[in-house]
Amino acid sequence: MSRAFVREDAPDATPQLPDLPISPHxxxxxxxxxxxxxxxxxxxxxxxxxxxxxxxxxxxxxxxxxxxxxxxxxxxxxxxxxLDPASQPLDRVAFGAHVTVQDEAGRNTVYVIVGEDEADAARRHIAPQSPLAQALIGARVGDLVDWPRPAGTVTLEVIAIRYLADQIPAKGAG
Incomplete structure (x- = not known):
């Protein structure tokens, strides 16, 4: 039957939307x-x-x-x-880390490496697959890392690495 003869405004006509893309990571x-x-x-x-x-x-x-x-x-x-941030190595940047870096101008910024669904650029929460996270993962305090960006590579110094307990919800939450 041709689609021309189907009433799409009928009560039982529910539109089908394509699924949201799922990350391959x-x-x-x-x-x-x-x-x-x-x-x-x-x-x-x-x-x-x-x-x-x-x-x-x-x-x-x-x-x-x-x-x-x-x-x-x-x-x-x-x-x-x-991945429980409390189980990560305290001396290296890994998933769940709050990483304080200093740029070439001396400005300090804190980034948090979180899951893709948690990532929020405005809050500086970055996914592990992001170029910045890839540059930081495995670094230690005092290391210099190169962050490749479209505007050019920026060198950052790792100033501090922390894994905060407040990232873990209270028992019974969720």
């Missing part, structure tokens, strides 16, 4: 990151229930988007590899 997360994913999933499931309870459900696109997001979050939680 291992899904490393901090314990706090896993708790964030679980909270996002619960909030999205609640939103979907609210959308389905609407009396006027002619626009099914928000429901399809919520269903797509639930598939994504469920997949990310199922593939999560939790």
């Amino acid at each position: 291992p899904n490393h997360v901090t314990p706090a990151g896993l708790a964030q994913l679980q909270a996002r999933l619960a909030a999205t499931q609640e939103r979907l229930a609210q959308l389905r309870a609407r009396p006027d459900r002619l626009d099914r696109l928000p429901e399809a988007a919520a269903e797509r997001d639930i598939r994504y979050l469920t997949s990310r939680i199922a593939s999560a590899i939790v």
Whole structure:
């Protein structure tokens, strides 16, 4: 039958959205990151229930988007590899580290290496696959690392490495 004869505004016509892309990299997360994913999933499931309870459900696109997001979050939680920052080597930069670096102008900046779903450039939370994280991983205090950027390579000195307990959610959270 031709698509011309199908009513897409019928109550049972739910649009299908393509799945969100899943990273090919291992899904490393901090314990706090896993708790964030679980909270996002619960909030999205609640939103979907609210959308389905609407009396006027002619626009099914928000429901399809919520269903797509639930598939994504469920997949990310199922593939999560939790790496506890407290178990990382204290003398080297590794996953979960808060790394203080100093640039060539003498400015100090703190970056945190977290899972891809936790990454947030505005907060300086970077994914392990990012060029900066790749430059920092394995470095020790006092090491100089080269950060390749489109505007040119920047040399940074590792000033401090910390693994904070507040990255780990309290027992029972998440």
